[in-house]
Amino acid sequence: xxxxxxxxxxxxxxxxxxxxxxxxxxxxxxxxxxxxxxxxxxxxxxxxxxxxxxxxxxxxxxxxxxxxxxxxxxxxxxxxxxxxxxxxxxxxxxxxxxxxxxxxxxxxxxxxxxxxxxxxxxxxxxxxxxxxxxxxxxxxxxxxxxxxxxxxxxxxxxxxxxxxxxxxxxxxxxxxxxxxxxxxxxxxxxxxxxxxxxxxxxxxxxxxxxxxxxxxxxxxxxxxxxxxxxxxxxxxxxxxxxxxxxxxxxxxxxxxxxxxxxxxxxxxxxxxxxxxxxxxxxxxxxxxxxxxxxxxxxxxxxxxxxxxxxxxxxxxxxxxxxxxx
Numbered sequence: 403x404x405x406x407x408x409x410x411x412x413x414x415x416x417x418x419x420x421x422x423x424x425x426x427x428x429x430x431x432x433x434x435x436x437x438x439x440x441x442x443x444x445x446x447x448x449x450x451x452x453x454x455x456x457x458x459x460x461x462x463x464x465x466x467x468x469x470x471x472x473x474x475x476x477x478x479x480x481x482x483x484x485x486x487x488x489x490x491x492x493x494x495x496x497x498x499x500x501x502x503x504x505x506x507x508x509x510x511x512x513x514x515x516x517x518x519x520x521x522x523x524x525x526x527x528x529x530x531x532x533x534x535x536x537x538x539x540x541x542x543x544x545x546x547x548x549x550x551x552x553x554x555x556x557x558x559x560x561x562x563x564x565x566x567x568x569x570x571x572x573x574x575x576x577x578x579x580x581x582x583x584x585x586x587x588x589x590x591x592x593x594x595x596x597x598x599x600x601x602x603x604x605x606x607x608x609x610x611x612x613x614x615x616x617x618x619x620x621x622x623x624x625x626x627x628x629x630x631x632x633x634x635x636x637x638x639x640x641x642x643x644x645x646x647x648x649x650x651x652x653x654x655x656x657x658x659x660x661x662x663x664x665x666x667x668x669x670x671x672x673x674x675x676x677x678x679x680x681x682x683x684x685x686x687x688x689x690x691x692x693x694x695x696x697x698x699x700x701x702x703x704x705x706x707x708x709x710x711x712x713x714x715x716x717x718x719x720x721x722x723x724x725x726x727x
Contacts, residue, residue, distance in 0.1 A: 435556040439475065439488040439499070443546060443566040447690050453566065454484050457546065460503040462488070462564070463526055467496035471521040490562070496553045500526050500603055501564050503546035510545065526603040530643050532613050538599070539616035542641045545569040547605040567605060568692050569644040575617075576697045577655055577663075578625055578635035580711060583701055587622045589657045590636040594668060596651035598643050607646055615640050645669060645688045655698060663708045664698055666722070675718045691716075 441460065443453040462475040475488050500523055505512050511529040528545070532538040546566040554560075575592050579585030593614050600610035617638035626633035645651065647669065655664035672694065676687040697714040713720045 435559045437490040437492070437554055437556075437560050437562060439490055439562050439564065441486055441501070441503075441548070441564050441566060443568070445565060445567050445690055446692065451485075453486070455481060456544065457481075457486075457503045457566070459505065460486070460501055460546075461505055462499050462501045463521070463523075464492070465498045465500070465523055467498075469498070469522055471518055472497070474518065487561075490554070492554055494555045496551070498523065498551045499549060499562075499564060501546075501548040501566065502526070502528060503548070503566060504544045504570075506543040509540070509543040523603045527608060528601045529610075530599040530613070532599065536611055536613050537616060538613050539618055539640075541618040542570050542643075545643070547601065549604065567689050569601060569605065570641055570692065571643075571645055572639065572641045572693050574693075574695045575638045575640070575653075575655075576625075576635050576695075577638075578633065578697070578699060580699055580701045581627075581633065585634075585700060586657075587634040587636040589659075590638075590663075591656050591658060592617055592636070592638040592640065593654050593656075594640060594642055594651055595654070596642060596645075596649060598646060598649060598651070601644060605644070607644070607649070615642050645672070647673075647684045647688060653696075661708075663700060664710050666710075666713075671713060671715060671720060674720055675715050 439462065441453050441457070442451050443457060444451045446452055458481055459478040460476070464472040464475065466472055472492070477486055477488060479486065502512070505528065509531060511531055530538060530542065531540075546568050548564040548566040550562065550564050552562050573594070577585075577587070577590045577592065593616050595612055595614050597610050597612050598607055599613045600608040602608050617640045619637075619639040621637045622634050623637050624632055625635045642651070645668075649669065651668045653664065653666050653668045654662060656662045669688070672691075673684050673687065676682070676684065676691075682690070695714075695716055698710065699712040699714075701709045701711045703709055710722045713722060
């Protein structure tokens with residue numbers, strides 16, 4: 403009986419030893435405890451971590467509990483290199499990490515990344531580049547934001563994960579007439595206007611002038627269903643910075659002479675597609691979804707006025723309400 407009791411105690415003791423941290427900060431018998439910083443981007447419509455496939459460059463700004471700047475951790479790599487881990491060489495204490503991924507000077511104004519003297523979290527704002535007339539017509543580098551606050555101690559090893567939110571959106575817009583309608587596709591111009599070009603350190607919008615996003619790519623394509631009757635359509639690709647539920651960006655489609663064919667509240671229509679099968683708050687949907695395919699079908703009434711007959715957004719067919727054109 404005593405023998406069986408001793409075996410049981412030894413068994414319990416062995417499990418206790420296995421559960422103890424396999425590191426030590428005092429003795430030299432074990433590896434010292436450490437902390438590692440890593441990243442995850444699963445805040446998307448696929449609900450899987452796409453960080454290894456999408457993020458090339460990341461900059462993490464580290465502040466102490468009094469918002470004093472400590473250091474910057476930067477990494478740039480090739481897509482598909484796998485997950486990224488950055489060892490933290492910081493003393494014990496409370497820290498705030500602010501991360502911007504994809505921050506390239508070709509797309510964004512972020513001059514303070516080169517001047518860290520007296521840097522505070524509030525200064526880590528990002529502004530999309532535009533010309534003096536507020537026009538943005540180049541393909542933006544994908545941009546992500548993330549932040550977290552942690553307290554480091556070295557009683558045990560730990561992995562700190564920064565969750566990223568994507569701030570760039572891409573639109574592929576196709577404008578075509580209904581069958582038999584005379585629409586000159588080469589005369590079509592597409593734009594999106596918004597006041598969303600300036601992001602704060604917490605990823606909220608700062609007051610900004612209106613930006614007009616224009617296509618960085620345009621082409622005319624044939625969408626006819628029969629070979630004997632050609633029907634052309636204009637294909638445009640453009641991008642914007644973060645879409646926010648409380649904003650009212652406008653998507654406009656007009657002719658080169660300025661005649662407006664379509665003028666809609668963009669977010670209102672994008673959120674209509676969210677209602678089908680996605681039980682999530684509107685802002686979460688706007689943050690998770692980063693690509694939109696929109697097809698506009700136009701017709702003319704008996705007086706020659708353009709009518710918006712139908713919109714297809716990411717496969718969902720929407721009948722526009724009266725007054726949307």
